[in-house]
Amino acid sequence: MQDSFNDEQAAQVIDTAQQMIDIWNRLPAQKQSALLQRFGTQENALAALVATRLLAKP
Template identity: 60%
Template sequence: MTDTLPDSPDAAVLDAALQMVDVWNRLSAEKQALLLKRFGTQENALAALVTTKMLAPSKH
């Protein structure tokens, strides 16, 4: 993961999405199942993770 700011809002969203796909792939089956139960689909769960990542305060 990079500490530099993306050049555009689109790049920021894409970067966050790629990071959250990586996070999703590292989650246990149980945690994935909980997210799927809460959000209905993997796409919705990933969208929630991306939104959380985008709205989280920076750790600079």
């Protein structure tokens, strides 16, 4: 496992995080609440969304 990102990987993580923040802001309050209940904080919920998105990319 590597301890750092190269520039391309860092850009991909940042882009994905920005997309997930945009998606979060468009979610209905009920869905945000469900994610908060599951993950505890908005940061944890966004991290889970980002990780899921990055793992789903080929």
